Amino acid sequence: MKRIFILAAACLVAASASAQSIYTQDKNNVDMLRPTASHEVLRSEFVLPQVNGYKVLKSDLHAHTIYSDGNVTPEYRVREAWVDGLDVLAITEHIEYRPSEGKMISYLKGFFPGEPNKPNGNILTDLNVSNNLAIAAAAGYGITLIPGAEITRDQNKIGHYNALFVKDVNTIYDPDPAVSMKKAREQGALIMHNHPGWIRKNVDIIEFEEKVYGEGLIDGIEIMNGSEFYPPIVTRAFEKNFFMAANTDIHGTTTMDYVQQGHRRNMTFILAKDNSLESIKEALKARRTLAYSFGTLAGEEQLIKDFFMACVKFETFKVDANGKRTMRMINNTSMNFVLRFGGNPVELRPFTSRNVSVAKDAELSFTVENLWIPGEGKEAKHPVIKLKF
Numbered sequence: 512m513k514r515i516f517i518l519a520a521a522c523l524v525a526a527s528a529s530a531q532s533i534y535t536q537d538k539n540n541v542d543m544l545r546p547t548a549s550h551e552v553l554r555s556e557f558v559l560p561q562v563n564g565y566k567v568l569k570s571d572l573h574a575h576t577i578y579s580d581g582n583v584t585p586e587y588r589v590r591e592a593w594v595d596g597l598d599v600l601a602i603t604e605h606i607e608y609r610p611s612e613g614k615m616i617s618y619l620k621g622f623f624p625g626e627p628n629k630p631n632g633n634i635l636t637d638l639n640v641s642n643n644l645a646i647a648a649a650a651g652y653g654i655t656l657i658p659g660a661e662i663t664r665d666q667n668k669i670g671h672y673n674a675l676f677v678k679d680v681n682t683i684y685d686p687d688p689a690v691s692m693k694k695a696r697e698q699g700a701l702i703m704h705n706h707p708g709w710i711r712k713n714v715d716i717i718e719f720e721e722k723v724y725g726e727g728l729i730d731g732i733e734i735m736n737g738s739e740f741y742p743p744i745v746t747r748a749f750e751k752n753f754f755m756a757a758n759t760d761i762h763g764t765t766t767m768d769y770v771q772q773g774h775r776r777n778m779t780f781i782l783a784k785d786n787s788l789e790s791i792k793e794a795l796k797a798r799r800t801l802a803y804s805f806g807t808l809a810g811e812e813q814l815i816k817d818f819f820m821a822c823v824k825f826e827t828f829k830v831d832a833n834g835k836r837t838m839r840m841i842n843n844t845s846m847n848f849v850l851r852f853g854g855n856p857v858e859l860r861p862f863t864s865r866n867v868s869v870a871k872d873a874e875l876s877f878t879v880e881n882l883w884i885p886g887e888g889k890e891a892k893h894p895v896i897k898l899k900f
């Protein structure tokens with residue numbers, strides 16, 4: 512009898528183990544139902560539709576780790592990206608600024624008593640380590656990792672530029688930042704102009720930017736970086752034909768900088784055929800991106816309208832005797848939209864619908880106030896959606 516009991520208990524344990532942490536055991540070997548007692552991480556999905564036949568990949572093209580001045584490892588950065596619902600992550604360490612490195616080297620000196628020059632003489636920093644660790648980690652999560660590097664010079668005179676899709680970070684540095692960019696491009700990299708307004712008085716184009724823009728060295732630009740948003744850059748990106756990006760430039764954790772405050776992290780939406788490096792690069796070259804940050808979305812006018820119309824469906828459910836049509840506007844996505852039909856703005860929140868009416872043969876017209884498109888001069892503006900049913 513005792514034997515049978517033990518066998519039954521063993522079966523129970525096996526069953527609970529296969530139920531993946533739903534049950535835990537106390538020290539008396541009693542199973543307790545504790546569904547929340549798990550360290551398994553869950554992914555927060557950000558649901559978006561296909562747009563113009565393309566997948567909308569959620570990416571962050573700017574992130575740091577301990578291998579430059581970030582606080583976490585590349586492996587943590589990848590896991591965090593997965594948890595945040597990203598499909599694509601670029602690791603972009605500062606090439607010229609690596610504060611942890613110096614601390615480690617002076618520590619190593621102590622290991623070779625009597626031979627003070629040996630460690631320094633033998634140490635050659637490998638600037639590809641961070642990308643390589645992240646690539647290996649990303650494979651375990653199905654995330655596409657773009658190897659990158661940040662060319663980091665005086666922000667007021669030169670600026671910061673991310674080289675994306677690099678092959679060897681060790682060979683990019685040159686005292687002349689434009690030469691650094693050219694070296695990166697020779698590896699097949701795309702260059703993104705980072706945080707153009709950060710710590711500057713304004714976002715006017717400076718001499719160096721004029722030069723590298725003119726030489727065709729720039730492919731993309733950050734409209735948003737962290738909590739900063741530069742509306743005039745929406746128009747500049749359109750005029751110069753740069754892809755528009757919204758990135759975190761995360762150094763700490765997205766939990767502290769975004770999630771704890773109730774926000775999603777910044778994302779560059781990339782409209783790509785699939786999540787291969789090749790397709791992502793093709794999409795960036797074709798400028799099929801939208802910049803998402805703190806509920807605000809920026810992009811080229813037609814693309815952002817196509818995105819809106821893919822997110823929001825209109826279903827007529829009543830036409831009265833006068834031909835007045837009443838429709839349900841359905842938003843089955845994670846996007847929030849702020850609509851203005853003339854009066855006060857109203858929200859079309861994620862996974863909700865609202866009803867709208869339009870008179871016979873009239874146009875339904877409204878602006879989407881959390882979307883930004885290129886305007887005149889330095890101004891950005893909101894798109895106007897006009898629909899005829």
Ligand SMILES: [Zn+2]
Binds near residue numbers: 661671706
């Ligand atoms: Zn920077």
Ligand SMILES: [Zn+2]
Binds near residue numbers: 573574575661760
């Ligand atoms: Zn950065």
